[in-house]
Amino acid sequence: MTGSPVALDAHGIDGGPELAVEGARLAAADGIGVRLFGPESLAPACAEADGVELEPVEEWIGNDADPVAAVRSAPGSSIVRAAAEVAEGRASALVSAGSTGATMTAALFALKRIKGVHRPALAAQVPLPAPDGASSALRPGAAGGAGSLLFLDVGANTEVRPQHLIQFAFLGSAFSRAVLGVERPRVALLSVGEEQKKGTPEVAEAHAALAAQDSIVFIGNLEGRDLLTGAADVLVTDGFTGNVALKTLEGTARAVAGAVRDAARSGPLAAAGGLMLRPALGGLRRQLDPNSVGGAVLLGLRGVAVVAHGSSTPEGIANAARLADRAVAERAIERTAESLRASGATREGLRDDPAPTGSR
């Protein structure tokens, strides 16, 4: 835990801002102070929660708004206020369960990029089903870090050049080591086959460059079917493919789980069987729950920013705050910057430097 509080945007959670107070209370119980940017109506609940302060903000940016235009035109919105709190040193890290695009944009504008970073990337932690039925959900601080995949970019950059993919590999490796406790993270590129030349020209070029360096452990290409096998600790792709793959994974897990539930309603025998299997399946549901990992992290900024799942539960919010707090305590930003500098994979090697595209 760190001294200064986490700035939490309470607007934009699917279940309503009250869930943010509940989540903040859980985090505060672990000694993580939370400064909450949300509606005045939360004041009574916040007053009762030790370690939770409310900054009343009525204005917020929804999912439908254009992120860049909205962030520029709404300096008084909850996400912009929360990001400024971090930039100005009054909070240690930014946490939001609101619009991903607005969070990324506000964080980028307020916190700026690490020197040499061309494009920040959004890195999701994908919980892996444990082969032995034990919970493998990654907790910040879990020793070894086995049981989750750090998957990036999942939506910050819809188009990338090879140099961006290479940077994502270094950013992901540094975060995995610094915050997730993986000593030698195995880094892979997502493609359509194992061979170096498979995939887009960008992927093939990034593959060749990563294979030629030895600062991080590059294990080659993986395919979509390998996401949940634990074959890599860090998996790198562009923000369009990553977003589609992550949502495909979530949608498929939900559909199969739903079909299993339906099967357990298809007759009396099946229903009895389902009932007897339920305790064991509950563990699986918890494992695959995105709330178990606390959210996605924006990598490459000079500050910590965590995007919680839009459908977060209080536990999900609390886990996002815990992850943010741990990133601060572990000096994730400084260590990432050092690692990038040592690798030489900074934007000095890039030909041109247009503005980041943000989430589209």
Add this chain to the structure above:
Amino acid sequence: MTGSPVALDAHGIDGGPELAVEGARLAAADGIGVRLFGPESLAPACAEADGVELEPVEEWIGNDADPVAAVRSAPGSSIVRAAAEVAEGRASALVSAGSTGATMTAALFALKRIKGVHRPALAAQVPLPAPDGASSALRPGAAGGAGSLLFLDVGANTEVRPQHLIQFAFLGSAFSRAVLGVERPRVALLSVGEEQKKGTPEVAEAHAALAAQDSIVFIGNLEGRDLLTGAADVLVTDGFTGNVALKTLEGTARAVAGAVRDAARSGPLAAAGGLMLRPALGGLRRQLDPNSVGGAVLLGLRGVAVVAHGSSTPEGIANAARLADRAVAERAIERTAESLRASGATREGLRDDPAPTGSR
């Protein structure tokens, strides 16, 4: 069923060429003649199977070979021989469970593109879990065609321009109508959000063009989480994203099903429950089995070519042959060509016309 036989490449099936004979026998039992291109060692089994003829071929192209180079340099290989059989009118359609890249390349070289088609696309049928537990696996000829998604491109073109995505939409719609029996196929684009401007510039431009036409039913963008919800009949994307998403879906379904199986071994109570639930879950497994749909179809060629799953069972091979036979019987090629001509979405509207990239 049609008069002339289906040409089946028996090499390259994970389980060995003997499975192809079994599959051919099942198809032949439905009156679909099969000419099998495989090793001489299959002769005794083929001699016993009515409607199954063997063309002995010992040379074949593996998954690791560069498809274009291999097809050019191995005119005597099973896939090239089988494709030539179709091109020269001695077989009605091509079916292969071997290398997807080699099949696409051999089919493209031998069968050629439909006039106006810029790039052929590989279209997979994704079986959807039925909400009521009933089997929804798409059988060729199933009335209504509900219960599966035609998903393209899943690997023929790693990079596309907007005009290619637009053509894929028309190709998919025409095939869905002609062969899968969907009267008014709902066509969507895969992207990272619903709004027209979301996604890559190519997706946004294709969205605008599809929204402006009225020859096919365009319902807008869908996201990765919508693949199994039945929200669309045809889903269009580039071959890189489509390949990653399809394999992510298959891998996730396998991982979740495996975790359910593990849960049912986690104790005596769970084991008893799993046993009682097993009959109901068997239906689900059959539904999600890629073998239930018979394989992916190459759209945009002047002949029918079906790529069966590499891990095909005999039933999977037979379903691939049934799908191919039905496409021939329903005049899928002619009707697709007519539909494309009527739509105006042909390559005459494209600025340049480089060679297709093939599978990479």
